[in-house]
Amino acid sequence: MRVHFHGAAGQVTGSMHLVECAGKRVLLDCGMRQGSREMEAANFEPFPFDPASIDALVASHAHIDHIGRIPLLVARGFRGPVFAQEATAELMPIMLLDAASLAENDADRANRDRKRGQPEAMPLFTRDDVEEAMGQVRSLRYDARTPVLTGVDIAFRDAGHILGSSIVELWADGKKLVFSGDLGPKGTPILRDPETVRDADLVLMESTYGDRNHRDRAETISELGGILERAWNDGGSVLIPAFAVGRSQELLYWFARHWDDWKMSRWRVFLDSPMANRVLKVYDRHHALFDAEAQDVWRGTPNPFRLPNLHATVTTEESMAINRIERGAVVIAGSGMANGGRILHHLRHRLGRRETHVVFVGYQAEGTLGRKLVNGAKWVRIHGGDVQANAQVHTVGGLSAHADQHGLIEWYSGFDPHPPLALVHGEDEARETLAAEIGRRFGVEVELARPGVERDV
Numbered sequence: 001m002r003v004h005f006h007g008a009a010g011q012v013t014g015s016m017h018l019v020e021c022a023g024k025r026v027l028l029d030c031g032m033r034q035g036s037r038e039m040e041a042a043n044f045e046p047f048p049f050d051p052a053s054i055d056a057l058v059a060s061h062a063h064i065d066h067i068g069r070i071p072l073l074v075a076r077g078f079r080g081p082v083f084a085q086e087a088t089a090e091l092m093p094i095m096l097l098d099a100a101s102l103a104e105n106d107a108d109r110a111n112r113d114r115k116r117g118q119p120e121a122m123p124l125f126t127r128d129d130v131e132e133a134m135g136q137v138r139s140l141r142y143d144a145r146t147p148v149l150t151g152v153d154i155a156f157r158d159a160g161h162i163l164g165s166s167i168v169e170l171w172a173d174g175k176k177l178v179f180s181g182d183l184g185p186k187g188t189p190i191l192r193d194p195e196t197v198r199d200a201d202l203v204l205m206e207s208t209y210g211d212r213n214h215r216d217r218a219e220t221i222s223e224l225g226g227i228l229e230r231a232w233n234d235g236g237s238v239l240i241p242a243f244a245v246g247r248s249q250e251l252l253y254w255f256a257r258h259w260d261d262w263k264m265s266r267w268r269v270f271l272d273s274p275m276a277n278r279v280l281k282v283y284d285r286h287h288a289l290f291d292a293e294a295q296d297v298w299r300g301t302p303n304p305f306r307l308p309n310l311h312a313t314v315t316t317e318e319s320m321a322i323n324r325i326e327r328g329a330v331v332i333a334g335s336g337m338a339n340g341g342r343i344l345h346h347l348r349h350r351l352g353r354r355e356t357h358v359v360f361v362g363y364q365a366e367g368t369l370g371r372k373l374v375n376g377a378k379w380v381r382i383h384g385g386d387v388q389a390n391a392q393v394h395t396v397g398g399l400s401a402h403a404d405q406h407g408l409i410e411w412y413s414g415f416d417p418h419p420p421l422a423l424v425h426g427e428d429e430a431r432e433t434l435a436a437e438i439g440r441r442f443g444v445e446v447e448l449a450r451p452g453v454e455r456d457v
């Protein structure tokens, strides 16, 4: 068995690794690179292998940086099966159709502004490409070891990162490879903790937060309650930019859990995102995958996804109508970094008012509107207009969907004996810190996977 590292090796996006085993070629993830314009342009480049030569693809979870180039792989000749856990298989088309729409709209806009002689802009892939690729998906349950090609077995184990997220076990040639995918933190709401795996000949482990530990979650949650209280007393509304998968559902969960002590019934809560609402339905269908605490919450009242004051807004008109509400609205809308999506028109409408509270619950990358607001910008540009930022801006940390350094080390320590380890999905600083720490504690060889490098298992 031989592993070729191709993406998310030295960075956190574009996850992709090729495994040669039993005379076959299996691809683990096929993610999109995200971030700067240059990084995103790299998605158009040829794959570092012939897509037609791949026998099967295994998708760890439905985040775009793990699945975003699957339609392109298919458009360029891949004809094999795509294996995914059942919930992942349902989330994938939602995520990919959204990405295709964005890409098609961007290309249309670029072509409208195109100067003579400039080449026509093309989307990375289209909705038709997504439909085509989804025809190759085969869904598997957690914990079922399954032969996927002659001589190759895989199993998915719950990774506790988003619904359906998986640790991948792969057996072939008398060896076993374990790919962590993205690992969630222990005690994350709704989801179970990442499963412990005991044996492997090589482990590929993510290392996003390899150099830091998260804030205490309980503190974070009480902070959120405090902000809602202040916003109510100010006679304002609350805007929460959030990603459609994971964080949006988590917020509704906290509202249900704290229904009485946060006096949630006095608010009108809006989940203003067609995608988040579609994702909600997938979460609902798969509530058997939730942890015991969430199962309890789901049996009680109110149900997080059916809060009596929850309005799932789908059409643009419904979304615009929220502007007419003077006070007492909690609006959850994408994008999570306020660099696009419906949250922009809410910010444009309410950012000028002192009584508005804007709550950031995730990482805000350099160059995004979210980052500017977090840094205290007094004026920002939204949809071509200047808007004064008088609202009260809060950053609520500690809701990460990734295990921190402590969690990563704990997961690795479950292997007995401790196998060699290759760190992927992390920037170098995080990986180096984690590699040193694991090397010191367990006396094992830790490799920082580099793109284009291969190793035998």
Ligand SMILES: [Zn+2]
Residues within 6 Å of the ligand: 061, 063, 161, 182
């Ligand atoms: Zn992820």
